Amino acid sequence: MSERSAAPGGLALVESLVNTLDIESGADALDTEDGRARLGLTHDEVPAARELRESLRAALLAHAGHPPDTHVVPLDDLLASAPLRVTVDPTDGSAALTPADARPLLSRVAAAVAEALVAGTWLRLKACEADTCHWAYYDRSPAGRGRWCSMQVCGARAKMRRYRAK
Numbered sequence: 519m520s521e522r523s524a525a526p527g528g529l530a531l532v533e534s535l536v537n538t539l540d541i542e543s544g545a546d547a548l549d550t551e552d553g554r555a556r557l558g559l560t561h562d563e564v565p566a567a568r569e570l571r572e573s574l575r576a577a578l579l580a581h582a583g584h585p586p587d588t589h590v591v592p593l594d595d596l597l598a599s600a601p602l603r604v605t606v607d608p609t610d611g612s613a614a615l616t617p618a619d620a621r622p623l624l625s626r627v628a629a630a631v632a633e634a635l636v637a638g639t640w641l642r643l644k645a646c647e648a649d650t651c652h653w654a655y656y657d658r659s660p661a662g663r664g665r666w667c668s669m670q671v672c673g674a675r676a677k678m679r680r681y682r683a684k
Contacts, residue, residue, distance in 0.1 A: 522667065525656035528630025529643050531557075535567070535627065536574050536645065536654035557623060567623055570596055574627070578645035578654055582664075600628035 525533040535557060538547040547553030548564050548571075559567055573596050576587035601618035602625065615632040617625030634640035645652045646667035657664035 522655050522658075525643055525654075526639060527637065528626075528633045529639060529656065531626055531630050532574055532634075532643060533654040533656065535571050535623070536578060538571060541652055542650045558621065559623060563623065570624060570627060575645050575652055575654070578643055579647075579652065581641050582644040582647055584645075584647065596624065597628045597631065600624045602628055602632065 524530045538553055538557070539545075546568075547556075548559070548567060554561065554564065557567065569591055572587075572590045573593040576590045577593045580586055600622070602615045603618045604613055605616045606613045615629055617629050619625060631640060634643065639656075642657045642662060643654060644657050644664065645654055648667075651667060653667040655664070655667040
């Protein structure tokens with residue numbers, strides 16, 4: 519849906535996972551072999567990936583100021599079981615949280631969230647406020663107050679609805 523460039527760093531994985539579902543059309547990329555392959559998922563891992571996707575979407579909606587969704591498993595409950603480890607680069611001594619096993623999607627997402635927290639970018643990843651969209655996007659606006667994935671589509675629709683209501 520969005521014409522925006524991908525989120526920075528590991529947040530691109532989170533954005534990509536959330537955007538596997540097109541709410542307006544109902545198309546779910548996790549139903550396709552190509553969609554699963556892009557995320558390194560097997561068919562058996564799809565239910566857990568969907569649960570993670572919707573918990574992430576709820577968190578991204580919260581970043582945009584929406585009330586918490588009580589119909590999904592809280593993201594912190596899911597991420598609590600992600601095995602991470604602290605790695606230290608011997609050349610410069612820098613440290614990072616990395617997946618203990620890089621294969622599971624949950625661990626990769628947990629590492630991406632941790633990286634974004636350190637970088638100060640986590641709260642900039644949001645979900646479009648349009649009810650028929652909720653597409654994930656990285657808010658690059660100076661004030662961090664973006665509301666829609668696309669001003670030309672979702673933003674224009676919302677403004678037109680508001681105008682017609684007057």
